[in-house]
Amino acid sequence: MRELIKMVVVLTVLSAFSGGLLASLRNGTKDKIEYQQLKFVKGPAILDIFKGATNNPLLDRFKLKDGTVERSFFVGKFNGKTDTVAFESYGKGFGGDIGLMVGVNLDTNKIVGVGVTTLSETPGVGSRAKTDPSFVAQFKGRPLEETFKVKADGGQVDALSGATVTSRGVAAGLTDAGLIYKRLKPELEKKLKNFSTKAVKTKKGEKNG
């Protein structure tokens, strides 16, 4: 009996101690990890979309509720105007979800740029969606609210040769991005208005993140 109690006590204390340690470490590193993930996974795509922006879109971000999901939006400032946002949407590819970062101008409703953030497509075939910049470049300047389809399905998207499923996934992701945009546009406009006034105020302290 004594041995049994000892076993229970030792394991409980050990687990509790370990849980406490990990929880506090997780809290301590949470912001840092989130920023690192942004920087290395989504960062290249975001910075590519916002080439020439005068702010750091990785720092100027906010979240909005879309039904039950929470989405992150990144704000780009061009020529003193904060009228561009980028957000992520997903389309089903050949080897899982393809993550797309879509940048859109709220005044014109046109796409300013598209970047692939995550994908697990066949290397050298579907993976060209990420590595071949000319594929995503074709979306630049198109209105985001249209339905995207590859040419083989009667649409407007030039598919990557040999990677139709991947191209369809990207098209579906963009169509989905259009739907998200339509749903959230009024809220986005409100947020951006606040942002352009708020950004001026907090500029000094927050710039060196």
Add this chain to the structure above:
Amino acid sequence: MAKSITQEFVKGLWEEIPPFRLVLGLCPTLAVTKTIQDGIGMGVATTFVLVCSNVLVSAMRNIIPSKVRIAAFIIIIATFVTVVELLMQAFTYPLFLSLGIFIPLIVVNCIVLGRAEAFASKNAIMHSLADGLGIGIGFTLALASLGAVREVFGSGTFWGAPVFGPSFHPFSFMIEAPGAFVCLGLMLCIMNLVGKK
């Protein structure tokens, strides 16, 4: 029987160097040694876990009831592995991305559990620390050398910098899994030839 602390440390570097002598911990050895950076990153992460778990297991060796010792060791090891994982995500994110699933898999690395069970649970703290450090550094050296060979021949680079001229055609077999086995086999062979009495 009683060896000095230095002896415990040194044995891990050659006499009991894990992947080559004990042929333990082969999963990370084969999987993450595509480049020398990945090899060293994995080695350092494992060394950290090994040293911390060895010290803690040794410190608690008289408290832990022997019937639940494996469970207790796993809790201790898993805690430190999660610590490494969080720290890596926070500070060396690209390395975390390239090591991927093999970081959490350190929990089931038989070297770590093996040292806890076979050494730390029976020896004093300082000896366990030296043992963990020695074995860990030995593991790191093994992974780094394997990674260096595979990187030089497989991608024609060393630490990311090209070593051969532009005419070099990478021997991509070395980067793939069979290349890892062949390379490890050849290194075992060399170790045995050199160490033969």
